């Protein structure tokens with residue numbers, strides 16, 4: 001079984017208003033240091049992603065979407081404030097914040113992107129590739 005294959009993984013926000021199960025292959029995690037991720041997560045973002053058709057939504061009653069640009073929207077919980085989703089409009093995939101999963105996530109971090117946005121209070125792991133843009 002590949003390390004990034006996780007079946008039937010429960011994901012939920014802090015208050016439980018957003019709950020889902022992933023039922024497919026999760027991409028390894030990408031850390032994004034762009035300004036928009038910084039401002040919505042309060043830190044860099046760590047996202048895995050999956051085909052949206054492989055997500056079973058169990059509760060979305062507190063889910064709100066913020067259109068952060070003409071190309072993308074971000075899903076968050078309107079009660080507990082959790083930043084959970086990133087979605088390119090028109091994409092079949094949805095990004096999910098990796099910290100929403102429970103151990104063992106069986107996920108690995110594959111890269112750091114938009115590293116020009118990195119702030120000075122943390123260091124990047126020199127073993128993880130760095131890119132100035134989004135690279136799959």
Ligand SMILES: [Zn+2]
Pocket residue numbers: 013014015016017018062077078079080081082
């Ligand atoms: Zn919540």
Ligand SMILES: [Zn+2]
Pocket residue numbers: 032033034035036037038045114
């Ligand atoms: Zn970003």
